Amino acid sequence: MSSPDVTWGCGGERPLRRDAERNRRRILEAAREVFAERGLGVTMDDIADHADVGVGTVYRRFPEKEALIEALFEERVEELVSLAQEAMAEDDPWDALVGFLERGQALQASNRGLKELVLSTGYGRERVACMRDRMAPLVHGLVERAQASGQLRPDIVGTDLPLIQVMLGGIVDFTRDVDPDTWRRMLAIIVDGLRAREPLTPLEAPALDPSQVEQAMHGWKPLRC
Amino acid sequence: MSSPDVTWGCGGERPLRRDAERNRRRILEAAREVFAERGLGVTMDDIADHADVGVGTVYRRFPEKEALIEALFEERVEELVSLAQEAMAEDDPWDALVGFLERGQALQASNRGLKELVLSTGYGRERVACMRDRMAPLVHGLVERAQASGQLRPDIVGTDLPLIQVMLGGIVDFTRDVDPDTWRRMLAIIVDGLRAREPLTPLEAPALDPSQVEQAMHGWKPLRC
DNA sequence: CGAAAACGGAGAGCCGAGCTCCGGTTCGTG
DNA sequence: CACGAACCGGAGCTCGGCTCTCCGTTTTCG
Numbered sequence: 001m002s003s004p005d006v007t008w009g010c011g012g013e014r015p016l017r018r019d020a021e022r023n024r025r026r027i028l029e030a031a032r033e034v035f036a037e038r039g040l041g042v043t044m045d046d047i048a049d050h051a052d053v054g055v056g057t058v059y060r061r062f063p064e065k066e067a068l069i070e071a072l073f074e075e076r077v078e079e080l081v082s083l084a085q086e087a088m089a090e091d092d093p094w095d096a097l098v099g100f101l102e103r104g105q106a107l108q109a110s111n112r113g114l115k116e117l118v119l120s121t122g123y124g125r126e127r128v129a130c131m132r133d134r135m136a137p138l139v140h141g142l143v144e145r146a147q148a149s150g151q152l153r154p155d156i157v158g159t160d161l162p163l164i165q166v167m168l169g170g171i172v173d174f175t176r177d178v179d180p181d182t183w184r185r186m187l188a189i190i191v192d193g194l195r196a197r198e199p200l201t202p203l204e205a206p207a208l209d210p211s212q213v214e215q216a217m218h219g220w221k222p223l224r225c
Numbered sequence: 226m227s228s229p230d231v232t233w234g235c236g237g238e239r240p241l242r243r244d245a246e247r248n249r250r251r252i253l254e255a256a257r258e259v260f261a262e263r264g265l266g267v268t269m270d271d272i273a274d275h276a277d278v279g280v281g282t283v284y285r286r287f288p289e290k291e292a293l294i295e296a297l298f299e300e301r302v303e304e305l306v307s308l309a310q311e312a313m314a315e316d317d318p319w320d321a322l323v324g325f326l327e328r329g330q331a332l333q334a335s336n337r338g339l340k341e342l343v344l345s346t347g348y349g350r351e352r353v354a355c356m357r358d359r360m361a362p363l364v365h366g367l368v369e370r371a372q373a374s375g376q377l378r379p380d381i382v383g384t385d386l387p388l389i390q391v392m393l394g395g396i397v398d399f400t401r402d403v404d405p406d407t408w409r410r411m412l413a414i415i416v417d418g419l420r421a422r423e424p425l426t427p428l429e430a431p432a433l434d435p436s437q438v439e440q441a442m443h444g445w446k447p448l449r450c
Numbered sequence: 451c452g453a454a455a456a457c458g459g460a461g462a463g464c465c466g467a468g469c470t471c472c473g474g475t476t477c478g479t480g
Numbered sequence: 481c482a483c484g485a486a487c488c489g490g491a492g493c494t495c496g497g498c499t500c501t502c503c504g505t506t507t508t509c510g
Contacts, residue, residue: 017477017486043467045490054489059469153417163396163411170395171388178433178441185430186388192378192426193418201417205410208403216403242508245456268498279458284500 024061026051031068035113040069040123069117070124076114077124077131080107084138093145097152098191100142101164102184108165109172109183119162119169121217129214136210153196157207164190249286251276256293260338265294265348294342295349301339302349302356305329309363318370322377323416325367326389327409333390334397334408344387344394346442354439361435378421382432389415 016024030051034042044065048055062068083103090096108115117123118131139158146152167190168183175182208216241249255276259267269290273280287293308328315321333340342348343356364383371377392415393408400407433441 019476020487023488044469045467048490055468056470056489057487060487063469065468156414160410160414163399163407166395166399167392167411170391174388174391174441174445175433175437177444178437179430181430182388182433183430185385185428185432186392188426188428189381189385189418190414191418192420193414193416195417197422201413203410203413205404205406205408207410208400208407212400212403216399219402220399242455244507248457269500270498273459280499281458281501282456285456288500290499 020061023051023053023057026053027058027061028068028072032072035069035072036111039112040116066123069113070127073114073117073124074127076107076111077117077127080104080114080118081131081134081138083107084135084142087142088138088145093142093149094151097142097146097194100139101161101191102187105165105168105172105183105187108169109180115169115172119166119217120220121214132214147196150196152194153200155200155203156194159208159210159213162213163208245286248276248278248282251278252283252286252293253297257297260294260297261336264337265341291348294338295352298339298342298349299352301332301336302342302352304332305339305343306356306359306363308332309360309367312367313363313370318367318374319376322367322371322419325364326386326416327412330390330393330397330408330412333394334405340394340397344391344442345445346439357439372421375421377419378425380425380428381419384433384435384438387438388433 015021027047030053031047034047034050038046044058045055047068048058051058084100087096087100087103090099108118117128121128136158139161143152143156143158143161147154147156168187171183171186172180240246252272255278256272259272259275263271269283270280272293273283276283287296309325312321312325312328315324333343342353346353361383364386368377368381368383368386372379372381393412396408396411397405
């Protein structure tokens, strides 16, 4: 909106001095790593240290964290959307759904920052909200197709999928430094619970509607943020 | 160990003055409510305000939060153990298991502080650790019985239950001020996923052993704590 | 009534995170 | 190579939030 050649160094106004440009790259790289490992809650000092650079340098280049985060996660967030698109392209509706759950979670498990960005609200809100709007119909489609083919239990609804992500996200956090793959175990259980077959334990509680999910994300602080 | 008649006012050394005793009760009551509603992260000021009492008074009675928490949650934590015991007494092994999951989660859903106490480590560690030691064999028994009766899938293990609690706990947090019953929906899915029936999605990741669960709880900070 | 006990809550001390500022360093141009 | 501009570094200031103390005031009770 008003930022200089700060976010896209490639074709900017006047090129940065060599050392400045070097540091800019370092910071971006460090931020990528640190966000992925430790989540969005890391301090600017953390990033600076990791980049072997002074805090001042970080602030000079990225006056606020928001910009840094947004620049970094754009691509990752897109990845999530295209995951859903690819899933819709899959032949078998059940495999599509399960594959989407599995790959989506794997993505989030590999990047703590991404997980926090997607599940919470408060950082890239604009971009993430818009991403969710694009996801919703795809997810809805995945669910409907799998139900039409008789493989997914009929009482499931699109908004249940984010909830499943939240559950698995919790497991990922919980078991992170003990066994980072335990979420797959839980996913397998959940997947079997999603199959259409008797007897079905009735889902006593009503499904959430999209606005409720939205609202839940607002009030939500996964760890620190 | 060295505390005065602070935690058990009933039969203590010399009785508190009337106003002091009244305030002590108020504080305990307020703490109970506030912990249940907002979790263990609340400040002493929060408690004092809620009790209509000055902070000083709270500190005079309960020099550290730990004591306050421990005094309050003793009973609640016992409740969890007896839940498992009652479950073991149930006739049908499957109903026992499912009922235990359901009631255990309901207890934690109704009391945010309890949930944090049980799932994390850092507050009543002594008491909670000992509680877990008592739970472990019971839970193990519940699992084995349900498997022996052919109702529970055979690849489940005792340590999977705490993980299920973690997942549901995440949902409880997430949906707290949107629809506090959504966790039941997810539980139903999970329960169906636990049934022994073909096809079973294989649990690719290995189960955690108890020490890993313990370790996971250590590194774990649900919200703030 | 008066001493002892208890109260209240302002504020001191602390901590962690965000951010600034300026003496020193590096660049690159004349 | 020399010099000004651009940039760096990181000590330290600010700020908000929390824990805990201290003492003038109030309450209890013999």
